[in-house]
Each structure stands twice: as C-alpha cells, then as structure tokens.
Amino acid sequence: MTEPTVFLTWTALWTIGFLVALRAIPVQSAAHLGSGAAVVCIVLGVAGLAAVSASTWLGADAAPVTRPLRAWLTACAPAVAGLGWSVVLSGRAGHAPPGGAVRQATARALAWYVGLAxxxxxxxxxxxxxxxxxxxxxxxxxxxLMYTVMLAESLAALALLCGWRRTAAAGLLGVIMLGAIGTHLHNGDAAADSADAVRMLVLCGALLALGRAPARTTLRPARA
Structure with missing residues (x-):
C-alpha cells in the first residue's frame, strides 16, 4: 500500500471509532473530549514544527531525535483527521446548534494543527x-508561482492560528494541495511525494465542513 493509501485507510478507521465514541458518550463528555483534543492537536502541531526546525537548522545532529519523532507524528495524523470527520459526520453535530461546543473545539483543534503544519x-x-x-x-x-504559493500558504496558516477567516483559509490551502497533488501526478512522481498534500487536503476538507453550519433536524408534526 502506498503512503497516501495507508493514511486514508487509517483515517477511515479512526473516523468510525470516533463516531462510535461520540454516539456512546453524553453531550457534556463529548464537549470535554473536543477541548482535550484541541490541546493534543496543539501539542502535536508544536512538536511537528519543532521537529522540522531542528532538522532544518541542526541537520544530521538532530536526526536521532527528529526522525522517530516525525515518524510518530505522521502516524498520529490519521487520528486527527478522523476526529475532524467524525464530528462532521456524527448525528450529534446535527443535534447541537451551529457553533456548538464540540464543533467549535474540534475546528479550533484542526485549525491549530494544520496551521502549525x-x-x-x-x-x-x-x-x-x-x-x-x-x-x-x-x-x-x-x-x-513558487513564492506566491509559499506566501499564500504562510498567510493562510497564520489565519488559521489566529482564528481569522478559517473557512476561507482552509479552502485556499485545499486548492493549493489539489494543485500539488496534480503536479506530482503529472510528473509521474512516487505516491509518497504526495503524502503530505493528501494529508493536508483531507484535514482542510474537514475544516471546511466544520465551518459550515450543521443542518437542523426538522420534526414533522404528528398526524391526528
């Protein structure tokens, strides 16, 4: 299996697992779960940024630490994506009003994670x-175009971190990731070269979906 396929498979499994959990626990507990997830995502995002920075500036000297750390962080990515999509797909999101605690906390968690990434x-x-x-x-x-893309990604990342126009920022990053995947496919590059773009595309998709107000459930009046 290619790296993107492994990521998508694990994301689907984590999504199912979180869906089961969200349906099984009380709403208040789900809100606490969302808040806890936000903290975890921030920690993962900061760790990822630190690992990249250390690899960049320290080079081989940091490899014994950064390589296993980055491998572990990559393994955590499907869980983060699964959390986001489970809240999007969960019936619980439909029971809560738009901008409910679970939805807000999850969107904030993903925004920090994606922005730091x-x-x-x-x-x-x-x-x-x-x-x-x-x-x-x-x-x-x-x-x-390269420098334009880098500038756009940087500004969108800062927007996600600051909570400003998160939906628009996620949409912009998603479009850029589609372009990156298309470029790798056009070049005939290995599937692993598109792995980061696939991960970020899935996460940006979840952010976009979380940014939309959940559909309200309309109760039909009982017939006499």
Whole structure:
C-alpha cells in the first residue's frame, strides 16, 4: 500500500471509532473530549514544527531525535483527521446548534494543527530553496508561482492560528494541495511525494465542513 493509501485507510478507521465514541458518550463528555483534543492537536502541531526546525537548522545532529519523532507524528495524523470527520459526520453535530461546543473545539483543534503544519512546511521550503526551484522548473512552472504559493500558504496558516477567516483559509490551502497533488501526478512522481498534500487536503476538507453550519433536524408534526 502506498503512503497516501495507508493514511486514508487509517483515517477511515479512526473516523468510525470516533463516531462510535461520540454516539456512546453524553453531550457534556463529548464537549470535554473536543477541548482535550484541541490541546493534543496543539501539542502535536508544536512538536511537528519543532521537529522540522531542528532538522532544518541542526541537520544530521538532530536526526536521532527528529526522525522517530516525525515518524510518530505522521502516524498520529490519521487520528486527527478522523476526529475532524467524525464530528462532521456524527448525528450529534446535527443535534447541537451551529457553533456548538464540540464543533467549535474540534475546528479550533484542526485549525491549530494544520496551521502549525504549514508553518513547518514553509520552514522546510525556505531551507531547501534550491531544490524547490528545481522542482518547479522541472514541472514547467514559473518560479514566481513558487513564492506566491509559499506566501499564500504562510498567510493562510497564520489565519488559521489566529482564528481569522478559517473557512476561507482552509479552502485556499485545499486548492493549493489539489494543485500539488496534480503536479506530482503529472510528473509521474512516487505516491509518497504526495503524502503530505493528501494529508493536508483531507484535514482542510474537514475544516471546511466544520465551518459550515450543521443542518437542523426538522420534526414533522404528528398526524391526528
């Protein structure tokens, strides 16, 4: 199985698991679960940013620590995505009013996670400017587009972290990830090269869905 396929499979399994949990526990407990998830996502996001920064600036000296840490963080990504999509799909979200505690906490958790992840990506891209330039040139894309994308990703990441226009920021990042996946496919690159883009696309999709007001359940009047 390719890396993106493994991620999607585990995301589906985590989504099912969280759906079962959300339906089994009381609403108040679900709200606490959402708040706890926000803290966990922030910790994971900060750890990921720290790992990328250490790898970038310390190089091989940090490898004994950063490699297993980044592998563990990658393994955690399906759980984060599964949490987001479980809240989107859960019937509980339909019972709560738009902007309910569970939905808000989950959206905040994913926003911090995705925002910190993209800041890490930008640190890595800036440190490997030559390789990034070569990739864009080989792909037949102008270098101006590379820096435009980096700027757009940075601004969108900051918007997610600040809670400003989160839905729009997630949508912009999702479109960029679609472009990245399409470019890798066009180049015939290995599936693993698209793994980060696939992960972020799924997470941005969950953020977009969480940003929409949940549908209200309309009760039909009983017939006499």
């Amino acid at each position: 993209f800041l890490g990506f930008e640190v890595g891209k800036a440190a490997h400017d030559t390789e990034m330039r070569e990739f864009f040139l080989v792909s037949g894309l102008p270098l101006a």
